[in-house]
Amino acid sequence: MSKIRIYTLAKEVGVENHRMLEILDGLGVQYKSVSSTIEEDTVELIKQILAEEGTQVTGGQVEDVSPTVDAAEPGTGPTSAPATAAQPTAPAVTAPPEPAPGQMSSEGRPTPPAATATQVEERPAATATTELPHRAPVVTIMGHVDHGKTSLLDYIRKTKVAAKEAGGITQHVGAFEAQTSKGRIVFIDTPGHEAFTTIRARGANVADIAIIVIAADDSLMPQTREAIAHAQAAKVPMIVAINKIDLAQADPDRVKTDLTQLNLVPEEYGGDLVVVPVSARSGEGIEDLLEYIILTAEIEDLRADPKGEFAGVIIEGKVDKQAGVLATVMVQQGTLNLGDFLVVGEKYGKVKAMTDTNGGRIKSAGPSTPVQVLGFSEVPDSGEKVVAAKNEHAAREIVQARASDRRDVENARVRSRLTLEEMMGSLGSVRTVNLILRADTQGSVEAIQGILARKESDDVKINVMFAGIGAPSEADVLLASTAEATILCFSVTAAGGVKKIADSKGVDIKSYRIIYELIDEVDRLIKGTSEPVFEEKYLGRAEVRMIIKHPRSGNIAGSYVTDGSLKRNAKAKVTRGKQVVYEGTIVGLKRFKDDVREVQTGYECGINVDWDNVMEGDIIEASEMVEVTPA
């Protein structure tokens, strides 16, 4: 025997890939992923270790995994790896990727107040993980518009979702479960990263694996980069699916090369990024993609306790004309049962009916199961966390406690932020610019904070009082009004109600879609003006000495510049005697037959002010608007 791939050996000896990696780590053997090859000597060592473990633990069997545990989630048990011969790239999937270049580090940026810092995503705490049963991976598909996210999901749904039960209603519920020969995979199918970010923005992290779809004929596009940034920020392993490989103009190699520029190196180039070429049209490569998902899940060692305390996340909520409020809940931990009381935010409800994503009625749902729940009184928002309560009384108590906590936090936030320095910053020698920052994604928040940090100087302190994801809230306005802060929004806008309150309190909410326009506003705030101030600056004047009729441009004033200079595009004021008879713009300026930009004192010129009534003897005065910098 010569070299062997790690996952092949794992399969041969019947242990999970992650266990194999543990052993290799213990031996100090270097590898990139489970598809890396290992030497024969190492193989012998591993077999010895496993044999010893076997005698100690299970009396001679080379197996360290309880089969009953894996039976709960077949897909995440010992798995056969994708057939190597058919693989253009080998499966990898290991540690969460490092941030790409360009993503801001946490150093050196203004620190948002602790109580109001941007939320940190979290999963329900799991206990004694290795004892717990495996759970199916939850996958989200992201990518640039038209690169084939929907088509890919449709193909998987069409081929991998069991036929719906008779009488079941198929409808879009934001998630579906695919059955593959290697196990169950749950796909979130709400549109792209919107769902992903809103869910993360609320502090929950529902996806275990992100598939980044990149069209082979288009390569990396802005939303691809965004999607990658989201996955990296969430520290979720990524698999790249190069789609549309059926097209003649498909160039998967270009995609791979482009990825390396983001520091994402495909396995075949020596990195550890899994890249799978697929076609959502022909289905080519999709089996491979699913196998890589299972393999990634296995390495991630996803587990949850079906008997533990229930925890879930809202994937989608809506009002159905007949049924009422319906919400898709992803069970993350524990088991959700018919009749359970659920608390979401400051609302609660009782599970009156539950259907699986196939429309079939169910009575209970374990970890990694998306279920549609009937029983909420109001539509919960996607990303909201769901907990269970023993009974209605307990549910109401949780809600009341949360409402009172929220009020305390809001009050504390306002009080604690109102230090003298923050309120009176401009009176000291160091001026403080108070800002509340709102943006669409964590990535944007961090990028803006990074730029703002570099704007600080000895004279000006930028105090980001709060930085958050999503539209500004009423509480932000309250904070801004008491601390005289400006609310700056990037790619989010305030709701009408919030705007009204801001107007009534004299708080400026400014929204931008381009980061640098937002930064320009900060520059203005640093200079001490909320709006750019322009001043009219006199340039010069000319005397009209004759009128030249021009077939296309109308009347041209043949003039003599008596003072200063005249410039094309400058403002023009025509006076006759003491009266201003016209105000407009110098649209044309000529010296003889040539168009010129400027004419100085003592020269003759032809002036076109785009007005035919100019007369001999008129005075044309030129001026321009210039931005003034406050002293």
Ligand SMILES: Nc1nc2c(ncn2[C@@H]2O[C@H](COP(=O)(O)OP(=O)(O)OP(=O)(O)O)[C@@H](O)[C@H]2O)c(=O)[nH]1
């Ligand atoms: N030839 C070919 N066309 C594809 C493939 N996948 C998707 N398309 C086509 O590409 C177009 C866009 O596909 P969608 O699945 O709607 O792309 P999307 O990423 O979901 O787009 P948005 O939802 O608009 O963001 C459609 O016309 C699809 O038919 C593929 O593998 N091969």
